[in-house]
Amino acid sequence: MAKDKKLVEQITSMEEDFAQWYTDVVLKAELIDYTSVKGCMVIKPAGFAIWERIKNELDARFKATGVENVYLPMFIPESLLQKEKDHVEGFAPEAAWVTLGGSNPLQEKLCVRPTSETLFCDFYKKDVESYRDLPKVYNQWCSVVRWEKETRPFLRSREFLWQEGHTAHATAEEAEERTVQMLNVYADFLEDYLAIPVIKGKKTDKEKFAGAEATYTVEALMHDGKALQSGTSHNFGDGFARAFEIQYTDKDNKLQFVHQTSWGMTTRVIGALIMVHGDDSGLVLTPKVAPVQVMIVPIMQKKEGVLDKAEELRKSLADKYRVKVDASDKNPGFKFAEQEMRGIPLRVEVGPKDIEAGQAVVVRRDTREKVTVPFEELDAKIGEMLDAMQKDMFERAKAHRDSHTYTATSWEEFTDTLEHKPGFIKAMWCGDEACETAIKDETGATTRCMPFEQETLSDVCVHCGKPAKKMVYFGRAY
Amino acid sequence: MAKDKKLVEQITSMEEDFAQWYTDVVLKAELIDYTSVKGCMVIKPAGFAIWERIKNELDARFKATGVENVYLPMFIPESLLQKEKDHVEGFAPEAAWVTLGGSNPLQEKLCVRPTSETLFCDFYKKDVESYRDLPKVYNQWCSVVRWEKETRPFLRSREFLWQEGHTAHATAEEAEERTVQMLNVYADFLEDYLAIPVIKGKKTDKEKFAGAEATYTVEALMHDGKALQSGTSHNFGDGFARAFEIQYTDKDNKLQFVHQTSWGMTTRVIGALIMVHGDDSGLVLTPKVAPVQVMIVPIMQKKEGVLDKAEELRKSLADKYRVKVDASDKNPGFKFAEQEMRGIPLRVEVGPKDIEAGQAVVVRRDTREKVTVPFEELDAKIGEMLDAMQKDMFERAKAHRDSHTYTATSWEEFTDTLEHKPGFIKAMWCGDEACETAIKDETGATTRCMPFEQETLSDVCVHCGKPAKKMVYFGRAY
Numbered sequence: 001m002a003k004d005k006k007l008v009e010q011i012t013s014m015e016e017d018f019a020q021w022y023t024d025v026v027l028k029a030e031l032i033d034y035t036s037v038k039g040c041m042v043i044k045p046a047g048f049a050i051w052e053r054i055k056n057e058l059d060a061r062f063k064a065t066g067v068e069n070v071y072l073p074m075f076i077p078e079s080l081l082q083k084e085k086d087h088v089e090g091f092a093p094e095a096a097w098v099t100l101g102g103s104n105p106l107q108e109k110l111c112v113r114p115t116s117e118t119l120f121c122d123f124y125k126k127d128v129e130s131y132r133d134l135p136k137v138y139n140q141w142c143s144v145v146r147w148e149k150e151t152r153p154f155l156r157s158r159e160f161l162w163q164e165g166h167t168a169h170a171t172a173e174e175a176e177e178r179t180v181q182m183l184n185v186y187a188d189f190l191e192d193y194l195a196i197p198v199i200k201g202k203k204t205d206k207e208k209f210a211g212a213e214a215t216y217t218v219e220a221l222m223h224d225g226k227a228l229q230s231g232t233s234h235n236f237g238d239g240f241a242r243a244f245e246i247q248y249t250d251k252d253n254k255l256q257f258v259h260q261t262s263w264g265m266t267t268r269v270i271g272a273l274i275m276v277h278g279d280d281s282g283l284v285l286t287p288k289v290a291p292v293q294v295m296i297v298p299i300m301q302k303k304e305g306v307l308d309k310a311e312e313l314r315k316s317l318a319d320k321y322r323v324k325v326d327a328s329d330k331n332p333g334f335k336f337a338e339q340e341m342r343g344i345p346l347r348v349e350v351g352p353k354d355i356e357a358g359q360a361v362v363v364r365r366d367t368r369e370k371v372t373v374p375f376e377e378l379d380a381k382i383g384e385m386l387d388a389m390q391k392d393m394f395e396r397a398k399a400h401r402d403s404h405t406y407t408a409t410s411w412e413e414f415t416d417t418l419e420h421k422p423g424f425i426k427a428m429w430c431g432d433e434a435c436e437t438a439i440k441d442e443t444g445a446t447t448r449c450m451p452f453e454q455e456t457l458s459d460v461c462v463h464c465g466k467p468a469k470k471m472v473y474f475g476r477a478y
Numbered sequence: 479m480a481k482d483k484k485l486v487e488q489i490t491s492m493e494e495d496f497a498q499w500y501t502d503v504v505l506k507a508e509l510i511d512y513t514s515v516k517g518c519m520v521i522k523p524a525g526f527a528i529w530e531r532i533k534n535e536l537d538a539r540f541k542a543t544g545v546e547n548v549y550l551p552m553f554i555p556e557s558l559l560q561k562e563k564d565h566v567e568g569f570a571p572e573a574a575w576v577t578l579g580g581s582n583p584l585q586e587k588l589c590v591r592p593t594s595e596t597l598f599c600d601f602y603k604k605d606v607e608s609y610r611d612l613p614k615v616y617n618q619w620c621s622v623v624r625w626e627k628e629t630r631p632f633l634r635s636r637e638f639l640w641q642e643g644h645t646a647h648a649t650a651e652e653a654e655e656r657t658v659q660m661l662n663v664y665a666d667f668l669e670d671y672l673a674i675p676v677i678k679g680k681k682t683d684k685e686k687f688a689g690a691e692a693t694y695t696v697e698a699l700m701h702d703g704k705a706l707q708s709g710t711s712h713n714f715g716d717g718f719a720r721a722f723e724i725q726y727t728d729k730d731n732k733l734q735f736v737h738q739t740s741w742g743m744t745t746r747v748i749g750a751l752i753m754v755h756g757d758d759s760g761l762v763l764t765p766k767v768a769p770v771q772v773m774i775v776p777i778m779q780k781k782e783g784v785l786d787k788a789e790e791l792r793k794s795l796a797d798k799y800r801v802k803v804d805a806s807d808k809n810p811g812f813k814f815a816e817q818e819m820r821g822i823p824l825r826v827e828v829g830p831k832d833i834e835a836g837q838a839v840v841v842r843r844d845t846r847e848k849v850t851v852p853f854e855e856l857d858a859k860i861g862e863m864l865d866a867m868q869k870d871m872f873e874r875a876k877a878h879r880d881s882h883t884y885t886a887t888s889w890e891e892f893t894d895t896l897e898h899k900p901g902f903i904k905a906m907w908c909g910d911e912a913c914e915t916a917i918k919d920e921t922g923a924t925t926r927c928m929p930f931e932q933e934t935l936s937d938v939c940v941h942c943g944k945p946a947k948k949m950v951y952f953g954r955a956y
Binding site: 033035036037040041042043044045048049051052068069070071072073074075076077080093094095096097098099100101102103109110112119122123126127138142143145147159161 | 558
């Protein structure tokens with residue numbers, strides 16, 4: 001069991017140092033590795049398999065709403081990036097610029113896309129002529145680059161993978177409808193598939209996307225009480241359309257500007273998955289997202305018949321579940337630790353005694369619940385356990401989120417909660433950006449969102465005492 | 479029918495101007511569009527849907543051979559690119575360089591990946607320690623950048639999409655085996671899925687990949703008699719491993735260099751698909767790759783019951799086939815032309831008279847064969863017709879390739895064939911690179927490959943008359 005110990009010992013406990021625990025899990029579960037390219041990571045097979053499942057699931061949900069995939073260039077000419085004033089101010093400071101092609105200086109430098117609104121606008125300007133061409137509901141899966149100073153695996157890196165949806169509509173109403181629709185796709189995906197409960201709401205003007213009229217967000221609470229913005233959806237109104245002159249002829253033959261939206265989800269959600277569900281033994285994946293749902297570990301596998309039985313069980317389960325046998329020459333304790341580190345939802349242990357008794361031991365990754373199951377009931381029992389685990393993981397995360405959501409009706413209460421009780425703070429706000437900035441400067445807490453479900457906690461702003469306009473979720477955030 | 483005419487008239491005929499025909503099809507079938515970014519294209523929904531199907535099919539075939547997907551950074555530090563001498567010489571001249579991050583000059587400039595051998599080497603150097611870590615059989619789907627001067631949609635663009643597989647093995651034999659295995663995956667995929675017959679062979683030293691010991695290729699013949707390299711697989715031996723010091727400890731505890739391979743297929747194959755199967759009405763997609771296999775076109779759709787029947791047919795076919803109804807307000811002739819332009823394999827026409835007679839008319843895109851099919855037989859008949867079309871397309875392409883493959887045993891015959899009969903020329907070659915270069919300089923024809931299936935056409939080199947070493951396929955190429 002020496003190897004087993006080694007694997008587990010190298011992980012810092014969550015309570016001791018959450019940031020170090022996170023890094024340990026990410027590396028030990030072999031999700032990523034660092035590279036010679038500062039601020040960029042390798043996504044290794046175990047990490048990429050998770051992203052593939054997220055991508056396939058989201059893509060299917062997008063397509064069910066009429067989304068079509070496209071691919072646009074990764075480069076944005078400087079003049080194009082500059083067309084929308086707020087947008088360029090937001091993104092230019094962290095842009096990476098290509099200035100040489102071959103050995104020749106370029107006439108115009110090219111930004112490696114940090115996001116593609118300007119490219120989609122340039123495309124729609126050509127592609128949209130009549131109301132018959134609308135709506136355009138396009139999406140692309142790609143990588144984007146933002147020259148961040150401090151980086152962390154999945155949470156903040158200079159290059160990351162994402163999807164970016166970009167739509168153009170005939171009316172403001174349709175654009176708003178699509179913006180909210182996609183936010184709901186994100187919320188449902190996060191809750192149903194990743195078992196991450198979210199707060200849906202609107203960003204304040206200070207926190208909205210550069211160039212947007214309104215930004216909607218889904219905010220999740222991590223195990224350490226910090227918030228993570230997990231998906232955003234933006235309504236641009238006709239701002240970009242005016243800057244790029246994207247017009248269409250309506251049914252009355254009059255020229256109109258289109259109304260646009262964009263919405264994105266990134267490899268960051270893998271960070272959320274880790275920080276919402278993980279524990280001191282490593283990753284815990286939901287049954288729905290797990291690339292491998294069941295790991296069969298043979299015990300005393302050199303005894304005759306054990307590996308055969310393990311393989312027979314695998315085959316009998318493979319139609320319904322994603323299942324593997326760990327037949328490597330490591331000892332079982334090491335295999336257990338590895339399966340736990342990787343967050344594989346169920347472990348099936350089968351050895352000579354089990355075979356004699358016609359049964360196997362099944363262990364749940366999240367609760368460690370251990371049950372002995374006759375071989376003939378294994379198929380059904382595994383289905384039940386996976387369903388239960390998916391449901392329990394959501395309920396547990398929701399209970400954690402709810403018990404770490406506080407209300408503050410005075411400034412003293414606000415700062416006291418922030419200092420002693422990591423989590424969301426619900427509080428009233430006057431709606432003044434200067435007041436929001438002051439709160440951030442004084443405490444480090446930011447407005448996460450103005451939730452769709454508003455409550456009236458008091459009549460006055462928690463900070464300045466002026467009349468309150470909105471209830472806001474505050475928090476420290478990743 | 480005015481609109482119908484307009485759509486068709488704008489296409490140049492293949493015989494008149496093949497290059498213009500290609501561009502017309504690519505634009506009219508709405509596969510791509512040009513952008514403000516010189517040399518880069520937008521892949522539009524119809525084009526991207528084809529790439530998605532290619533990607534999913536290839537990815538499944540890769541995974542069946544044990545390939546795992548990963549994602550590496552898009553940037554390569556200059557010092558990393560320079561580690562393998564031949565490799566940097568091959569790629570530096572067409573590299574795009576990032577020199578600014580935000581507003582700050584970078585300490586070391588970063589190349590936007592033209593291919594990722596150097597990054598994978600850097601990664602394997604860290605990731606491989608013992609023979610237990612081998613083999614590594616990784617692949618990534620991404621875009622790459624090569625600063626080409628002249629570009630053409632799908633065939634040559636500054637940025638293109640591809641997959642690049644990169645493997646590391648304990649022995650030279652295993653690396654060679656994987657190189658050939660992946661070439662066969664490409665060949666089977668092209669022939670079985672895209673109905674494109676290929677010649678499998680080895681590139682000459684002059685034409686091999688920069689840094690490779692050996693490059694294998696699958697070469698296809700386009701309708702105009704020009705060749706297109708459609709997929710390549712490279713054996714690096716231990717050259718990169720020595721340059722990057724990628725070593726492992728073998729079972730006897732001795733340090734050994736790994737042996738590596740890489741292999742890639744790109745959006746170029748969409749160009750091949752167009753140029754092998756297309757005709758003067760536009761694209762012709764194989765039933766296997768077609769995002770939509772059956773387009774139901776209602777005739778006199780305003781008559782009661784017609785749209786309902788079309789929709790009923792769609793539903794009855796949707797379990798087995800990818801099927802759509804074109805219920806737009808265009809006239810049927812326009813819809814026919816559009817379905818043909820987009821290469822949708824089958825059209826089902828259904829109008830009031832058909833409904834009365836309990837039948838529909840089914841038209842094959844490739845042969846225009848028209849059959850009247852009772853509704854209750856439609857499901858089975860469509861299956862048959864799709865299978866037949868897939869098979870016929872391959873046979874037709876193969877017959878075209880074979881009838882455009884010539885042999886030349888004298889230099890006069892070689893130049894005469896090249897001038898008057900576009901196609902492959904099989905000829906003997908002395909094996910001397912200077913002679914190969916002379917042939918290219920004098921005629922524009924390049925060595926496509928030394929086919930695995932060798933024949934002896936004569937004893938002497940077709941150009942210099944020295945003793946022949948290999949039979950080679952020559953051709954003009956895209």
